[in-house]
Amino acid sequence: MQIAIIDYGAGNVQSVLFALERLGYSGIVTANKKLIESADKVIFPGVGEASSAMKMIREKQLDEIIRNLKQPVLGICLGMQLLCKSSEEGNATGIGIFDxxxxxxxxxxxxxxxGWNTITNLKSKLFNTIKDEEFMYLVHSYYAPDNEFAIATTNYGFHYASAIQKDNFYGVQFHPEKSGSAGEQILKNFLEL
Incomplete structure (x- = not known):
């Protein structure tokens, strides 16, 4: 199986690669259009600031490529947020998969x-064998309000969408690659979609 990890200069790529290796897979970190389009699965990671990340994505013309992918795509943390219409962080315009x-x-x-917080209201094959109230590792200042695409929610003063799905696009606000065995199970479930 070919797994492309989109390279646009954002952090946490290494920890995603290590998590895949622990599951017996290898990923390729790339900004190459053909490699991304031909991959069986695509992971869109991200740690950083939304507007500067979108600037890099547009410079590499990755926004159009991502928008047109037909295989399963997993956005992690900032990667999930960039799949959305916009972000208050730097008034960024996102890729726009999710409204x-x-x-x-x-x-x-x-x-x-x-730190650690629970995910609840799980509604996707992404969470096969994951218990409601399972703990995941999160680091973020921005969030997706609860919405029609939510497949998991987390409470931090109020409920927000900690995972979203539309068609072949999945997004998780938490870091599955840093969330122990449950996080690795979610990555495994994604790879088996």
Whole structure:
């Protein structure tokens, strides 16, 4: 199986590669259009700031490529947020797969949300064998409000969408590659879709 990890200069690529290796797979980190389009699965990782990340994605013309992918695509953290319509972070315009506006947590909450929190209301094959209330590792200051595409929610002062799905596009706000055996199971489920 060919797994493409989209390379646009954002962080956490190495931890995704290591998680795939632990599952017995190898990924290729690439910005090559043909390699991304021909891959069986595509992972869109990301740690960083939304507007500068989108600038890099547009410069490499990856936004059009991503938008037209037909195979399963998994956006992780910032990768998930960039699949949405827009983000308050740097007033970024996203790729627009999901009609969702990413918001900033209010200052009444400790920002960023950092550490372990539970995912609930699980509604996807992505969560096969994952228990409701399973703990995942999160680090983020921006979130997707609960919406029609939500396949998992997390409570941080209120419920927000911690995973979303539309057609072949999946997004998780948490880091499955840093969430122990349950996170690895979610990656495995994605690879088996």
């Amino acid at each position: 969702i506006e990413i918001k900033r947590f209010s200052n009444e909450l400790k920002v960023p949300q950092m």
